[in-house]
Amino acid sequence: MAQRTSSSDTDQLLYKANPSQRRYGAIKHPHSQAMGSPSEASFDEQAVEAQPPATKSGLHRGLSARQVQMIAIAGTIGTGLFLGTGRSLAQGGPASMLICYGIVGFIVYVTLLLLGEMATQYPVAGSFNAYATRFFSPSYGFALSWNYWFNDAVSVASDLVAAQIVLQFWTTWNPWVISIVFWVFLVGLNSIHVKAYGELEYWLASLKVITIAIFIILGILVNVGVNTEHRYIGGENWRIAGAPFHGGFGGFVRVFVTASFAYGGTESLGITAGETKNPSRNMPKVVKFVFWRILIFYVLSILLIGLNVPWNYPNLSNKSTTTSPFTIVFEKAGSNVAASFMNTVIMTSVLSAGNHALFAGTRVLYGLSVVTPRQAPEIFSRTTTNGVPLPALLLTSSVSALCFGSSFIGNGVLWGWLQNLVGVSNQIAWVSIGLASWRFRKAWVKQGRSLSEMKFRASWTWPWAPAFVVISVTLMILLQGWSSIFPHFSAIDFVSLYLEIPVMIVMYLAWMLLRRPTVNQDLALPSDSASAISSTPAQSISSKRRRWWYNDLVDPNIVDLKRDEHEEQDEDRADDEERERRVNGKYGLMWKSYYLAA
Incomplete structure (x- = not known):
């Protein structure tokens, strides 16, 4: 008996089947239209996230x-x-x-x-x-x-x-x-x-x-x-x-x-x-x-x-x-x-x-x-x-x-x-x-x-x-x-x-128009995985075709608000502590005047 695929397992299948989707902040099921989802946007309609490469050769935080x-x-x-x-x-x-x-x-x-x-x-x-x-x-x-x-x-x-x-x-x-x-x-x-x-x-x-x-x-x-x-x-x-x-x-x-x-x-x-x-x-x-x-x-x-x-x-x-x-x-x-x-x-x-x-x-x-x-x-x-x-x-x-x-x-x-x-x-x-x-x-x-x-x-x-x-x-x-x-x-x-x-x-x-998505994504899911999402039959590779027109406005319900949020680093805390030490120290008034002017 085939094992029933959960929604989260299906997400993983989708993710692995379409590596191009890893660019975006959210993954949507290919049958969302058949399900009558309130948002009919396909994969390529999601927000593109700006992420600098995770290498030491990127931009430096050098401005005070x-x-x-x-x-x-x-x-x-x-x-x-x-x-x-x-x-x-x-x-x-x-x-x-x-x-x-x-x-x-x-x-x-x-x-x-x-x-x-x-x-x-x-x-x-x-x-x-x-x-x-x-x-x-x-x-x-x-x-x-x-x-x-x-x-x-x-x-x-x-x-x-x-x-x-x-x-x-x-x-x-x-x-x-x-x-x-x-x-x-x-x-x-x-x-x-x-x-x-x-x-x-x-x-x-x-x-x-x-x-x-x-x-x-x-x-x-x-x-x-x-x-x-x-x-x-x-x-x-x-x-x-x-x-x-x-x-x-x-x-x-x-x-x-x-x-x-x-x-x-x-x-x-x-x-x-x-x-x-x-x-x-x-x-x-x-x-x-x-x-x-x-x-x-x-x-x-x-x-x-x-x-x-x-x-x-x-x-x-x-x-x-x-x-x-x-x-x-x-x-x-x-x-x-x-x-x-x-x-x-x-x-x-x-x-x-x-x-x-x-x-x-x-x-x-x-x-x-x-x-x-x-x-x-x-x-x-x-x-x-x-x-x-x-x-x-x-x-x-x-x-x-x-x-x-x-x-x-x-x-x-x-x-x-x-x-x-x-x-x-x-x-x-x-x-x-x-x-x-x-x-x-x-x-x-x-x-x-x-x-x-x-x-x-x-x-x-x-x-x-x-x-x-x-x-x-x-x-x-x-x-x-x-x-x-x-x-x-x-x-x-x-x-x-x-x-x-x-x-x-x-x-x-x-x-x-260059980035417009396909009406049906290039996926080949097992039939039992597809049935876990919708009663629609599984999609095949041959069903792929370009949509003539679409709207790529970002859906505010699914855009990732956590990504790229700044988390305070050790150097940030050290900077705050140094500032507090100066302001509360012997020459505090002088430092306050400096920070106000500078």
């Missing part, structure tokens, strides 16, 4: 809390603030700039909180790209990851073009030389060790923070009369012709894309989660404190720029160049030396932003190569003994050759196009974080896990935040191209603002 915080600041306070505000002011006027940056700032802060919840719980390589794959849709995650890699690679090119623009303050001699010098330096630095990247970012970001603090003080003094004309400016520049809303509605919504370019980079702090020490402590701290510092810097800086610099200032933003409002304010203070210093700081910020984008893009490509199934060639998963994914670094940096197009179409116009591409890509990333968070939270609740189990939870954002982020950012993407259509259609501007949407859709559909 102070470095991670400064990386978040350095990734945001950079080219977008120092140069992008000039373009924003010229396009929309001072009021449009202040309002749009404030709106985008709040949206990004909420988005960061959503990302922080997932990054603290699952500090893996790939960050929000991995979360979109795991909790929302593998096909969407594939399209998003490649889009964001392209975003970072183009950002490096954008920063190299910005370096040429900044250099024009001193000389117009062969500006492409500075791009080559910066490119060699960035690739060399990122090929050493993640600590080298982190330390450079820390000190460059510190310089930017100090400079912005000086700028805020100087901007107030210039406005009240300490300027070359010895006159009180006040709100005069808000009342000139065309201000405060230059360009009307089209000019107003156009500022959204430049604001998105400026704020871009905050979401990539999640990418550092896979290389952050003690992520359970450090990631929430970064999310909660860093963005408020950024927002304060942005709001105060933009307010002072709008007060002190008229929207129609000569060469503020045109085809050949873009002038930094920060440099203009320092010149108004009456010091050419100070203006040169400010321009030097802008140059270092361009270097910092390029460094940050190159790091993030390299890690995204590495993450694509280590997920299962692979979404990038295996060669990009190779790392040096110091944990540097060198092949991924070289491919990411190679896109920087775009910067040499400035020789043919002008620095200002090329930088504007690249800024549009990066800004829209940042917005797509924020929408994706909202989608991933929505499905993650839904899975957490449906599977009955207590909210108290979450290592970090922004309670005031429940339950509205994911929907708010998705809807508000989608509206921004749709509206910001208004001026490229009305009153006159500009094909180049339209393409730079909307190109990534059809590209995302094509990549999403292509991956989903």
